[in-house]
Amino acid sequence: MPDLPTLTAEQVEAAIEPVSNVSDLGRGGQKLVFRGDIAGTPYALKFAIAPDELDATASDDEDSEEGTDLDVIVRASREVETMRDCASPHMVKLGPIDLTVCTIDDQRLLYFTEEFIDGRDLRTILGTDGPLPADDVITLGIQLADAIKGLWDLQKVHRDIKPANIMRRQDSGSFVLLDAGFAFDVVGESLSGGMLVGTPIYFSPEQFDYSSRRTGMDFRSDIFALGVTMYEVLTGRHPFWRRGHSSQTAFNNILTKTPDPPSSIVDGVSVGLNEVILRMLGKSPHLRYRKCAQLVKALEASRGSK
Amino acid sequence: MTLYIQHGHAKSTRITDAFDDDSARGVVLAARNEKVANLDSCVAMLHDKYKCDILFDPQFYVSTLIPANDRYLPEEYPYYELGRTAKDFIGRRKVDAYTKQTLDFQADRLFDRLLSPTVIVNSLTDRWSQIALQLADSSIEHHATLSDPSPLLISVVISESALDSRSELDAFLDTLTGWDVQGYYLVVVRDDPTYSQRFDEGRLARLLYLVHVLGDRNGYEVVCGYSDFVGIPLRAAGATAFATGWYQSLRQFHEKAFLKQKPGGQRARLRYSSRPLINSVMLSELESIHRAGYLDQILSNVELDSMIRRATSPERSEWTTQISERHHWQTLSAMNEELEGSPKASTAAVIESVRQAIGLYTVLRGSGVPFERSTDGEHLREWLRALTAFQREAGWA
Numbered sequence: 001m002p003d004l005p006t007l008t009a010e011q012v013e014a015a016i017e018p019v020s021n022v023s024d025l026g027r028g029g030q031k032l033v034f035r036g037d038i039a040g041t042p043y044a045l046k047f048a049i050a051p052d053e054l055d056a057t058a059s060d061d062e063d064s065e066e067g068t069d070l071d072v073i074v075r076a077s078r079e080v081e082t083m084r085d086c087a088s089p090h091m092v093k094l095g096p097i098d099l100t101v102c103t104i105d106d107q108r109l110l111y112f113t114e115e116f117i118d119g120r121d122l123r124t125i126l127g128t129d130g131p132l133p134a135d136d137v138i139t140l141g142i143q144l145a146d147a148i149k150g151l152w153d154l155q156k157v158h159r160d161i162k163p164a165n166i167m168r169r170q171d172s173g174s175f176v177l178l179d180a181g182f183a184f185d186v187v188g189e190s191l192s193g194g195m196l197v198g199t200p201i202y203f204s205p206e207q208f209d210y211s212s213r214r215t216g217m218d219f220r221s222d223i224f225a226l227g228v229t230m231y232e233v234l235t236g237r238h239p240f241w242r243r244g245h246s247s248q249t250a251f252n253n254i255l256t257k258t259p260d261p262p263s264s265i266v267d268g269v270s271v272g273l274n275e276v277i278l279r280m281l282g283k284s285p286h287l288r289y290r291k292c293a294q295l296v297k298a299l300e301a302s303r304g305s306k
Numbered sequence: 307m308t309l310y311i312q313h314g315h316a317k318s319t320r321i322t323d324a325f326d327d328d329s330a331r332g333v334v335l336a337a338r339n340e341k342v343a344n345l346d347s348c349v350a351m352l353h354d355k356y357k358c359d360i361l362f363d364p365q366f367y368v369s370t371l372i373p374a375n376d377r378y379l380p381e382e383y384p385y386y387e388l389g390r391t392a393k394d395f396i397g398r399r400k401v402d403a404y405t406k407q408t409l410d411f412q413a414d415r416l417f418d419r420l421l422s423p424t425v426i427v428n429s430l431t432d433r434w435s436q437i438a439l440q441l442a443d444s445s446i447e448h449h450a451t452l453s454d455p456s457p458l459l460i461s462v463v464i465s466e467s468a469l470d471s472r473s474e475l476d477a478f479l480d481t482l483t484g485w486d487v488q489g490y491y492l493v494v495v496r497d498d499p500t501y502s503q504r505f506d507e508g509r510l511a512r513l514l515y516l517v518h519v520l521g522d523r524n525g526y527e528v529v530c531g532y533s534d535f536v537g538i539p540l541r542a543a544g545a546t547a548f549a550t551g552w553y554q555s556l557r558q559f560h561e562k563a564f565l566k567q568k569p570g571g572q573r574a575r576l577r578y579s580s581r582p583l584i585n586s587v588m589l590s591e592l593e594s595i596h597r598a599g600y601l602d603q604i605l606s607n608v609e610l611d612s613m614i615r616r617a618t619s620p621e622r623s624e625w626t627t628q629i630s631e632r633h634h635w636q637t638l639s640a641m642n643e644e645l646e647g648s649p650k651a652s653t654a655a656v657i658e659s660v661r662q663a664i665g666l667y668t669v670l671r672g673s674g675v676p677f678e679r680s681t682d683g684e685h686l687r688e689w690l691r692a693l694t695a696f697q698r699e700a701g702w703a
Contacts, residue, residue, distance in 0.1 A: 206480075218484055286479035290524045291486070 004032050005047050005107050012036065012045060015104045016097075016111075019045065030072065030181065035116055042116040043095040048072045050101050050108040073110060075181040080112050082180035088150030090143040092117065092167075092178050119170040121178075122163035122233055131236040134269050140166070140175050140233065141276070141299045144226050147177040149292035152219035158182070161225035162202040163233060201241045201250050202228050205283050208251060220285035223295060227280025227288075234273075235265040239281060255283065272302030308332075308541065309639045310359065312532055312551035315339045315377075317348070320552050320631065325356045327609070329635035332359030332418075334491075334531055334549045338368060338375075338564075342382045349416050359418045359547075363491070363531065364408050366423035366441075367463050370434075373566040385411055385423065395425075395437045398444070405444040413455050419529075420449065421491050424461040426561070430474040438462070439481060446487055457488030459529060463559075465495045469509040469516070479519050489527030489546065490520055499562045501554035503535050503585055503685035510536070510692035514653075515699055518543040522649045532559035535584055538641050539693060542652035550638060552631040577630050578620065579637040581606035584663045584689075586634065587681045592620040598673040603666060608636035650702045653693060660690045 009022040012034050019036040022045070026033060031046040051073055076099055083094035095113025102109050122140075125132070132140070144166065151158055160182040167176045200208075204224035206217055231239045239259035241250040262277055263269040276298045282288045289295040310332040311324045317339070324330040333352065335345060345362075352360055364383070368376050369390040379386040385407035387394075395401055408423040422445035427435045442460045449458040460482070469475060482490065494513060498504070505513075521528040521544030530540045530548040534557035537548025550556065554574065555563040576589040582604050587595075595604055596619050605611045610633040617623030644659075645652040667683035677683065697703040 220484075284476050284480060286476070286483040286519050287523060290483045294525065 003049055004030075005049050005104075005109055007032055007034075007047060007104060007107075007109075009034055011104050012047075015102060016045070018097075019043075028179070030075070036113075038096055038113065042118075043097075043113040044116045045095075045097075045111055045113050046076075047109050047111045048076060050110045052108075076110050076112065079179070079181040082151065082154070082156060083114055085154050086147070086150040086156075086180075087153065088147045090147040090174070090176055091150050091180070092176050115176075117167045117169060117176055117178075119168045119176075122166045122168065122175075122229070125168060126163055126233055126236065131266060132233045134234065134273055135303065136173075137230050137234045138273060138299050138303050139173075141226065141230050142296050143175045144177060144229075145223075145292040145295045145299070148219050148222045148226065151180070151222070152292070156180075157217055157219055158222050158225075159207070160199055160202070161222055161229060162199050163229055166229065200247060201238060201254075203254060204285075205255050206285060208255070218285065219292065220288045220290075223280050223288050223292075224282075227277055231259065231262055231277050231281070234269065234277070235262050237265060270302055270305040272298070272305030276302050308545075308547035309537075309635060309642055310334050310361070310529065310547050310549035311635070312336070312549040312556045313339065314551050314553060314556040316552075320628070321348075321352070322355070323628070323632055324635050325352075325358060327632055327636060329632070329639040330358070332361065332547060332549075334361045334363050334529070336363050337365045337383050337386070338377045338379050341378050346415065353416055360416065361419050361421060361459070361491070361529065362412055362415070362417045363421055363461070364412065364423055366404070366408055367426050367461075368564050370425050371561065371564050375564055375566045383411065392433055392437065395440065398440070401437075401440050401444045402448065405441060405448050409445060409448050409452065409455075409458075413452050418456055419459045419488065419491075419527075420456050422446075422449075422458065422460045424463050426463050426465065426495060427468055428465045430464070430468050430471070430478045435468075435478070442485070446485055449487075457527075459489050459491040459527065460485065460487055461491045461493070463493040463495060466497055466506065466509050466513075469494075469512040472512060475512055475516060479516065482520065483524045483526075487526070489529065491529045491531060492517070492520075492545075493531040493559050496558050496560050499560040500680060501558060501586075502680040503689075505536060505685060505688055505692065507688045507691040507695070510539075510689065511695040511699065514539060514543040514692065514696040517545045518649060518696070518700060521545050532557065534558055535586070535638070536689075537638065538584070538645070539653070539656050539689065541642055542645050542649060542656045543696065544649050548642075550635070574627065576625055576627065577634075578614070578625070579606065579630075579634040580604045581608075581637050581641055582663060582666055583683065584641075584659060584686065585681060585683060588678065589620055589625055589630075591675065591677055591681060594675045595670060596620055598670065598675050600666075600670060600673065600675075604670075606633070606637040606640060608633065608640050610636055650700070653697060653700075653702065657690065657693050657697070660686050660693065664690070 009024050013019055013022040018038050022034050022036040025035050031048045034045045035042055036045050080094055080099045083092055093115040097113040099112045158180060165179045167178060202225045204221040207221050228239055240253035240257060261274045263274050280288055309330045311321050311330045313333055313335045321333050349360055352358060368374050368379060369387055372389055374388060380388050404423055409420055412420045423441050424438050425434050427438050449455055517528055517540050520526045528545045530537055530545045533540060533548035534550045540548055577586045578589055578592045579586045595601055610629060613623050614620050664686045
């Protein structure tokens with residue numbers, strides 16, 4: 001894991017001219033995150049330590065190992081590019097400052113801005129408020145399916161969909177997918193040197209199989225992770241993992257276990273929603289949905305079902 | 307009604323007979339057996355006279371068979387070339403040229419679906435399977451460039467042995483279900499060249515799964531070519547349509563039918579297709595059934611049964627080859643129409659029909675009715691095991 005920069009809000013405000021009212025938001029993924037206003041609008045500013053030999057042409061042509069300096073810039077470039085190009089309103093957007101290099105207090109840093117989302121992530125909501133009502137989970141599925149489609153239109157797979165990477169807006173209650181730093185470009189050379197990236201307990205079965213990731217991974221891996229997330233926020237339980245389980249147990253469960261239907265854990269889950277979530281958790285991509293539009297249609301139908 | 311007629315040599319009035327009888331809803335025309343001018347006039351006539359689906363199997367796959375019995379293909383069809391080997395598919399430009407020629411030929415005509423070129427695949431992991439996937443991928447790309455084309459069906463022609471490995475099938479399905487196309491034209495190349503309803507139970511279970519995943523789970527249109535009786539469980543599992551023809555070689559796909567052979571061969575014997583037995587039996591066997599007093603129990607209850615009913619016995623009826631063919635389609639059409647509701651319900655109904663057929667065969671054998679090896683109903687136990695395995699796989703049992 002790369003080191004994080006040592007920065008204060010005051011240093012950021014002093015170093016980056018158009019930014020004011022800077023406050024520290026803590027750590028986000030492999031970056032340090034601040035909130036700051038630019039021309040009166042709040043944005044998130046994300047900082048990472050820049051590699052010593054910074055190659056301005058570094059791109060998705062990645063051949064590095066997880067956690068190296070170069071990996072930081074590749075991931076940041078990918079994240080910025082994804083936010084800039086993805087058309088879905090449910091994928092977080094790039095702010096007015098694109099990927100930039102600066103020096104603050106003798107630290108060479110990479111930073112960029114992104115849309116500031118006033119709200120809480122689903123992991124926090126789950127921890128403080130408990131599971132979401134079924135209707136909200138259906139909305140989550142529909143909106144995140146739109147984000148997955150937006151990424152797939154760019155031939156990208158997010159690879160790290162999980163409650164901590166989904167924000168719920170305070171004002172509208174809508175959901176937004178964050179952190180495209182692991183986004184996998186199926187047409188480019190963007191594998192990770194044989195390392196598994198993402199969060200293993202949200203991996204699809206095919207995501208564990210490095211040899212098949214070139215041919216076997218597409219947006220349906222994200223549908224699996226969204227299914228795990230929906231199951232978890234609906235029931236309060238992860239479908240394949242419990243506290244105390246080893247990663248090997250979680251791995252085996254993901255590959256072989258059919259989870260209990262959500263309706264057997266919480267009341268008020270329709271047969272339709274049960275079926276949709278269990279189908280999203282199909283062990284092979286061909287058992288899930290072949291189009292995000294199919295998933296959305298099934299989720300909409302489940303809203304009215306008993 | 308989703309029975310299609312599989313076209314081949316000597317079409318005569320056979321296709322129009324099937325439509326006049328209201329047995330079929332469509333036709334899969336074959337390139338090999340028709341000159342282009344005749345093909346065009348046939349299509350024009352069918353469009354004028356009938357409301358039916360017209361598909362065209364370009365039979366590109368014949369080009370890799372040696373020595374091919376390819377009749378009109380070399381001289382009449384611009385995309386065809388005899389004796390292609392794997393080397394002829396190295397390089398995307400070549401593959402793209404094949405797909406362009408094959409799809410453009412169809413796009414210029416009034417076909418309701420365009421069928422992609424493909425090659426016969428014996429293993430889902432071998433070189434030929436990669437070539438088949440490249441042809442499919444290239445077809446999708448070229449189809450997208452055509453102006454207002456008919457929807458595209460990707461052709462998949464696989465040996466039944468390709469269904470031996472479930473893990474290979476899963477990976478293959480992951481690829482197929484990643485494509486945004488109208489559907490698939492699926493043909494299974496049978497190992498045994500004799501006409502029989504027998505099917506290795508594991509292979510049949512996986513074929514049902516393949517069709518179910520494509521047709522029901524993923525919502526593709528799935529047309530199963532050369533399917534005959536097995537088209538009924540395939541329809542139950544999720545196929546949109548299945549095709550069968552007049553000759554035995556048009557009811558089941560054998561490579562032998564596309565290879566040059568010595569002239570001759572036996573004249574086909576008269577048969578009767580029984581809905582209750584889920585099989586086609588010899589007319590002589592029908593006679594024995596009649597003598598044993600069980601004729602009513604095994605008649606299909608379709609229009610052309612009247613010819614048997616009004617005769618003093620089956621062998622004394624005016625049953626002919628052409629009547630037998632039409633009756634075969636009426637029977638399959640009637641069986642197909644019985645399939646209502648979800649794949650789960652239809653599969654359960656087919657299982658029940660198979661159980662009843664097994665019981666009926668037991669009664670007939672007990673009454674001394676002799677059957678030949680190809681008509682003895684042994685396929686029913688294989689089908690039953692395959693269907694129940696498929697039910698479990700689909701999570702219905």
